[in-house]
Amino acid sequence: MRKINDLEMRGITKSFHGFYANKDINLKISSGEVLGLLGENGAGKTTLMNILYGLYRPDAGEIIINGEDARIKNPKDSMRAGIGMIHQHFMLVQNHTVAENIALGLDDVPFFFPDNYIRKKISGFSQRFDMKIDPDKKIWELSAGEQQRVEILKALFLEADLLIMDEPTSVLTPQESKDLFGIIRKMADDGHSIILISHKLDEIMEICSRVAVIRKGITVGGADIGDVDKKELARMMVGRDVDLRFDKVPLERGERVLEVKELFVNGDRGNTAVNGLSFSVYRNEVFGIAGVSGNGQRELVEAITGLRRSSSGEIILEDDAITNKSARVVNTRGITHVPEERIKFGIVPNLFIYENAILKKHHSKPFSRLMFLDYDLIKNHTENIVERYNISTPSINVPIKSLSGGNIQKLIIGREIESKPALLVASHPTYGLDIGATEYIRRQILARREEGGGVLLVSEDLEELFEICDRIAVIFKGEFMGILKAGDADIKDIGLMMTGSLKLPVQEAE
Amino acid sequence: MLRIDISPRENEKPLISNLILAASLLAGLAAIGVVFLAKGVNPFFAIYKIFSGSFGSMYGFKETVTKSIPLILIAAGLTIAYRGKFWNIGAESQLLAGAAAATWIALTWAASLPAWAAILLMFTGGFIAGALWGIVPAILRVRFGINEVISTLMLNYVGAEFIKMLVIGPWKGKTQFGFPYTDDFPETAQLALLGNSRIHFVTLIIALAVSALVYVLLFRTRFGYEVRVIGENQEAARYAGIDFYRTTIIIMIISGGLAGLAGVGEVAGLHHHLTYPESISSGYGFTAIIVAWLSRLNPVTAIFSGLFFAGILVGGDAIQISLNLPAATVNIFNGIILVFLIMGEFFQKNSVTIKLQGAKWNR
Helix, strand or coil: CCCCCEEEEEEEEEEECCEEEEEEEEEEEECCCEEEEECCCCCCHHHHHHHHCCCCCCCEEEEEECCEECCCCCHHHHHHHCEEEECCCCCCCCCCEHHHHHHHCCCCCCCCCHHHHHHHHHHHHHHHHCCCCCCCCEHHHCCHHHHHHHHHHHHHHCCCCEEEEECHHHHCCHHHHHHHHHHHHHHHHCCCEEEEEECCHHHHHHHCCEEEEEECCEEEEEEEHHHCCHHHHHHHHHCCCCCCCCCCCCCCCCCEEEEEEEEEEECCCCCEEEEEEEEEEECCEEEEEECCCCCCHHHHHHHHCCCCCEEEEEEEECCEECCCCCHHHHHHHCEEEECCCHHHHHCCCCCEHHHHCCCCCCCCCCCEECCEECHHHHHHHHHHHHHHCCCCCCCCCCEHHHCCHHHHHHHHHHHHHHCCCCEEEEECCCCCCCHHHHHHHHHHHHHHHHHCCEEEEEECCHHHHHHHCCEEEEEECCEEEEEEECCCCCHHHHHHHHCCCCCCCCCCCC | CEEEEEEECCCCCHHHHHHHHHHHHHHHHHHHHHHHHHCCCCHHHHHHHHHHHHHCCHHHHHHHHHHHHHHHHHHHHHHHHHHCCCCCCCHHHHHHHHHHHHHHHHHHCHHHCCHHHHHHHHHHHHHHHHHHHHHHHHHHHHHHCCCHHHHHHHHHHHHHHHHHHHHHCCCCCCCCCCCCCCCCCCHHHCCCCCCCCCCCHHHHHHHHHHHHHHHHHHHHEHHHHHHHHHHHCHHHHHHCCCCHHHHHHHHHHHHHHHHHHHHHHHHHHHHCCCCCHHHHCCCHHHHHHHHHHHCCCCCCHHHHHHHHHHHHHHHHHHHHHHCCCCCCHHHHHHHHHHHHHHHHHHHHHEEEEEEECCCCCCC
16 A cells, blocks of 8 residues: 655745755655656755655655645654655675565564565565565675665555665766666656756656745746756756856877876775776876776876876976875875865865865975965965855854854865866866855866866766767776867767776777 | 753853853862762862962962972973873872983982082983883883773883982982982082972972973974874874974873873972872872873963862872871872862863653553
């Protein structure tokens, strides 16, 4: 029996510290629908879904299921009501098998032969929704896509009729995303309803039947997917017209800035993470590296930026060998770095904005003279960055942790570009950012290219790579599966290369 | 049913954090009151006695200033260490290292030197000895990843036993009638006192100057910046090319060295010989941890929290005599205050709301 035929959230309001995260939001979803919940970071999507899932209680408003007030006070209530949530970060025990992970959340596993019961149910769901999964595999053996399927199964075991998925494709390859959409469609056909939180317009257009757009805590629009286009959705989400296409100035690439020769780098566990890579990056060029994370990108970037030693091979910046030089030396020679985990590496959350604006440059002139830091100059410099890079902050005298993710990233980009580096290394620079900030940061990277810098861009976002790169290399298990010109590259090929199913003879695409 | 919501405070307002600080001190005093009650002493009277003993009379106040000298010096060094998240709790033995070095210099060379040279040499030697003793756990940490809390704490015992061995063994004074003292320092190695107090003002001036210098070092120099970056986010420090090894070693040179200076002040200013560790330092190395913490790791405010805790030490002596309480009372006092300060820290970082909800009968 179906628990949820239709669900309505009415007048949901929730404030934190006097600031409305959700204000009078209405949302409706019926059985068989896929509803896209679209909004920038910080727009209130996650708050709203956490309310539906019972993690927060709204200040006002109600949740009505099948015409009755649902009284959801905690996640247990919402599960009982038939609501399941697939979080962005999976909540699985790595050393347990798929079946064990599923059994963990269940109350009604029979005392005898629990295994049989779970296996039978898993295979039932697998057939129904065309979801391939091996119940005896340990979680750590599974790809991100398969782990996500385990999360979906967990929700199905709890008889969830409404599934909330928080940015489900952010960890998936294009092929895995496609499989996921297949599963979502089958579930919708079966009468489940799905709420998909996303800020990727393409996804929403592809899979959803309806879309609701939230901006700054209020519903700004809702429509059947057939009645809107991407441009309109982007405008609703950001509140102004957004250019989704970049007019990349065609540029002849300049001289070589970076040459990597036969580079081998070990990962944290002593494994060979970068397996003999050779490539070059030129001035006036954005060289992209595509790939599912964990295929050696991090180690490659760390080796180039002086954060990790390589085991063999050479890294040459212009004419200087910088192999295994320290991060400070590499930085002084002209490589700057927008790190992958911006909060963990790129900033010091409790220090003031102006103190963060000189990280890495703090030791050299003009900021540091003799032993002392010139705070007047530093503050001036910071004001400049804040102004030039559109960072919205009440003042530069606040700890940087009080800024939003997008503004933090703008500060990092500004800091790293201001010194006009020969090579800018950017890892996932727009990951998790909203469309406005993303657009801005991509423009800055392109501006650097036009000014004559070389850019090495590591990203999982294929759309991003296609838009701003001149050449794209696809990395898989520490090796390049091919280097393509962005203009002639086919997204399908890149998808196949990302999973290692296609390898082109790697010659430098000259 | 009680429901407790804990959420991190987005920005800490100074007013709120000071109120919380005051509240945690008061709560600490209340808890200490319970201890006094258990001993059958009126807690208000005991706490009154403590503060009137230390701040209520000229004699008491002079004693308070005297005892604040080592606290201020050590706390200044600890603020640097703790800003860099190097949990040095070995200041007690770094102080002893300084005292021992000063003693050695005083007894070997001071007699043939003018006073200024002897004193300068003793302070220099004391700083170096404290720094060397402090470098040991720093090296263990950066080279071998050994937790500095354990190593600095354990080195306290090593240091204390070593001093004991010296004063009952090779350094035992020939003129001390068999007491476990070294010989008394020559006049040139003794610090002048202020008036009829026990305030060795040279060390006091050093302590105040050091506090100001450490403040400048922390908040105005490149080194201080690097220390704070390391302390707040070690990964970001690595990313920024900050040398963790070098900075940690320098942190401990300063932190240990300043504790060493405090040790010089104690032997050259008050005792004039080396003796049992517990006589040289009444737990200054530990109390200074609380001093640094109460100052919220600001070496200038640490001057005041140093005075406050010196007052508690002096007042503790007063109630020992007048109320016939055991000597450990002061330690209990300090320990409880520290625990409450740390609990207060939690409330400064997080806002906690408690809601009373009706009991739920139906499932």
